[in-house]
Amino acid sequence: MAAYDDRDGVIWMDGEMVDWREAKVHVLSHAMHYASSVFEGERAYNGKIFKSRAHSERLIASAEALDMPMPWSVDQIEAAKAEALEASGLRDAYVRAVVWRGSGEDMGVASARNPVRMAVAVWPWGAYYGDAKMQGARLDISEWKRPSPETIPVHAKAAGLYMICTISKHKAEAKGCSDALFMDYRGYVAEATGANIFFVKDGEVHTPLPDCFLNGITRQTVLQMLRDRGIKVHERHILPEEMSGFEQCWLTGTAAEVTPVGQIGDYRFEVGDLTRQIAGAYEDLVRA
Template sequence: MAEQYVYIDGNFVPRSKASISVFDHGFLYGDGVFEGIRAYNGYVFKLKEHIDRLYASARTIMLNIPMTKEELSRAVVETLKKNSLKDAYVRLIVTRGEGDLGLDPRKCKKPSVIIIAGSITLLPKEVCERGIRTIISWVRRDPVDGTSHEVKSLNYLNSILAKLDANAYNADEAILLTPNGYVCEGTAENIFLVKNGEIFTPPTYTGALPGITRQVIMEIAEKNGLKTREKLITVHELFNADEIFFTGTGAEIIPVVEVNGRTIGDGKPGKITRLIREEFQKYTAEPSNGVPIL
């Protein structure tokens, strides 16, 4: 098996030797931002949108990325080329950099940029095709008046606690509610439900991430004549949905067939979910939606 290389601050380092300082504030405090990006058949999917979102996250936490958007985009492509990957998952990370054991960001003189390219399998293919079992976690999504939910920060403890909850109940995934009890999202996915042929998803002001895949799905639905709108979703509406599915860069489209022991629809992925999955696969295969790995 060929050696995997990781991009660290302008250099390609073999995976076995890839490291950062134990004093890096990304490691010590989760002080940094990241993006998960996909490459399909030699094209980096929605690279510009991911880079733009990364810079927006960094701006909010006053983190100066030491590269231009164009340089960072090239670095993503070069990392894929270095690893001879055409279909891959890319984790792009920017940390505050090395500091000391104190919190003060002024001690961190230079941010670090790390790019990891490889594969990701959130769930076995057969599980995704038949649909997944979920629970509503006791963990509530962090309130939006705290750390901005639009920042993809390195601190995912809120989601990890919910994932542990799902594991404890032998469920495939957890659904998080807002502090007020409305449906928000999965641990790392946006959520959609279908009722009477109409598609609904929680608005981002609930704390749901403004996902790039989420936006693509809404565009696909519209092109296929499906009405899609944002609305506050109650647990009652979730239990009584005809169909439910998750979306995300890593997840792509995952049907949900059970919530808290309640069967959704007929217990199988619904026709609208199947249509969305098929159209999404076509969308990702279209070269115009990506940047070539040349």
């Protein structure tokens, strides 16, 4: 694949369709220096973005959490995404909507006088973890921890929150792993670098309580699928040593979809029937 700044096509920027290679921002954009940026990752299936409106609503909520007043409504964001998807000519695609503080009169920490900008780009993207989606991903355990809600707006999908994700995923990949698992600031199991996590024991599902990390839209979708099937779900704090007693494990996320996990550190899991059933049911749902 070509570099992401050197492709054919167009990107929606601030209400206009811009040639892909010309979709640029100034080096003194506030977001580049102070991480004043939020975004959404979405997937389109058969020409329709799954849970599109929920993503648009969360984009606005994330911007508000970072004190960035959004110049666009949910309906306007929806229209921008639809226009970008149509212009791409793709039916199955990844959709990235991003909002950031641009360059303006402010270049210190404060940026109230700088414009809030938005872009939507669309590109083809296959399985996030490659063949791990069938065989089970292998995860490292990160040395970093998800922070306390008292230190940062943990429920915003904000660029700055992904700094430790990049560091952790680089280290994981250097070890031959697909991803890394975070504990939270208290030592409980939290999430992977870009996906929520589920465990299975004795036919029941256990998943970390999202009180200091993003409650993913795919996570919420899978929780509802499980409950509709009458499967008991425990949303709770999970100690890392409990992983030795779990039989199955999977990750959820817009990019990850539903990906089975075969190993986390020294803990091993089977790619069992429930994992396969939920992965298949999710695939059916998004393409319905």
